[in-house]
Amino acid sequence: MAVVYLKDDNIKVSVSNGKTIRQIAQRVGASMEFGCRVGDCATCVATVKEGMQYLSPKNEKEIKALEMLDGDTTNLRLMCQCSVQSGEGEIIISYSF
C-alpha cells in the first residue's frame, strides 16, 4: 500500500491504488479545501512535497486549471483530479498557505 502523508493535518494514511487525494482527504477528515470537485476552480490546489511519481499524470483539465495560477506550478496538483497510482512509496502533500 502507498502512504499518503497529509502534512498540514499530520495524518498518515495507507491507501490502495486508484483513489483520488480528495477521496482520501475527505475519508480521513483532513482539512483540505474543495470547491467544484471537478477540476475547474483550482480551490483544491496543493503542493506535492515528495512522491509526485506515485501520482497519476496530470490530465487535460488539471493542466488547464494549473495554467491559470500565478508562479511556478511544477509541484502543484489538483487534489480532486490526481490519484494514487503506485502500490509503494510515500506521497507528502501540503495545502496550507
Next chain:
Amino acid sequence: MLGEIVPVSENVHFIGAFDPKIRTFDIIMKTANGSSYNSYLVRGSKGVCVMDTVKKEFSDTFFRRLELLCEYDEILYIVLHHLEPDHSGALIELMQKAPKAKLIISGRAVMMLKGLIKTDIDFEVANTGKIISLGDKTIEFLSTPFLHWPDTMSSYLHEEKILFSGDVFGSHYYDERLFDDEVGDFSYAFKYYYDHIMRPFKQYVLQALKLYEKFEIEIIAPLHGPVLRSNPQFYIQEYSRWSSEAKFRKHAFNHKMISIFYMSSYDNTHKMAEKITEGADSIDGIVASMYDLASLEESNMIDLLEESDAVIVGSPTINGDAVKPAWDLLSCMAYLESNGKVGASFGSFGWTGEAPEMLHDRMRWLNFRLPVEPMKIKLIPTEEELYKCYLFGSEIAEISMGKMVEMEI
C-alpha cells in the same frame, strides 16, 4: 445629489447604479441602507476601459451614464473583476454594443462565465502582473481569488493611483453622495459586509493586502458602496486587523482552545460533556471549555467557533435527529474559515441514536478534521463509559496539539 456625470478622478468616472430599495441581498444579508452596483469608466489617450457592469435591472442607468462619456467604438476593454450577476448583468448587451472591446477576466472566471452566459464569447485571461494600456493609462492586474468567489481579481490604475478592488472593501450602503468623505456614517455597513462576505476568507484577504502593498493607493474603487478616497490606508488597516486578530486566546496565553458545545434532555449528554472537557483539559497547552447551547446567542457562537482550535458538539437524538441548536451552531460556520479545526461529536440516546453521526457528517462537509469516530452512549453513562468520554476528550486534545494520526483505508 450626483448628476449623471460623476468624476472619481481626472480620467475615471462612476457609471454604476444605485439600488436604494433593496433590503435583503443574496438571501443572507440585510441591507437597511440599500446598495449600489459600482462600475467605472477609465479614459486613456487611445481609448476607454469599462470596469465591471451592473445588475441587469439597472442596465439603463449604466448605459445612460456610459453614453454621456464615450462612444461604444472607443471601448477597448471590458474588465470583470467578479462575475456575480450583480456585476455582470449588463455584460452581454455591452459586448453587443461595443464589438471591438476585449473582455478581460481571471482564469478562475472562465468556467463561471460559461455557466452564466451560456454562449461562447471571446475573452482574455489576466493573472497577477498582466498589464493593459489605454495609451497614456496603464492598468495592472492582481490575482486576488476567493474574495468572495474563486474568480475575483483586482486591478490598479497606475497614473491615477486607483485600486479597483472588486468586492473587497465594499459596503451595502446606498448614498448618492458616493464618496466616503461625503456620505453618512457607513461604518456599520463596511464591517457588516466584511463579516458576512470576507470573514470566511481571511487568509485570502491577507494575501490580497500583501499584493496591494506594492502600490501607492489614493483611491479605492470597490463594487458596492462608497468610493474610499479620504484615507484608503484606514480601510486597508481595518481589513488587516479583522483578518489577523482571530485567536484572542492564542495571542494572549499561547493556549489551544477546545470548545465543547452540548445540549442535554436528561443530563446524560451533559455528563458526557463534562468528562470530555475534563479529558481535553488534562493535556498540556489546552484550555477546554463547555458551552450549553440552550442559552448561547448566535454572535457568541460565531466568536467561540472562530477562536476554537477544536470543536466538539454533543446532542441527544430526538426523533431521529440532532437538536436544532446543534444545527444552528454548525450553520454559523458559514461565516468562518473551518480549515484546520479539529471536530468531533457525541451524545447520549435512548432509542435510535443518529445525532452524533449526523453531526459528524455535517462537520465533514464543513471541512473539519475528524480524526475520531463519534461517541455514543445509551441513556445513562456508566463510570466505565464516562472514562471513555475522558479518553475521547484527551485524544482530541492531543491531536489538536499535533499528535500524528495514522489510518488505513
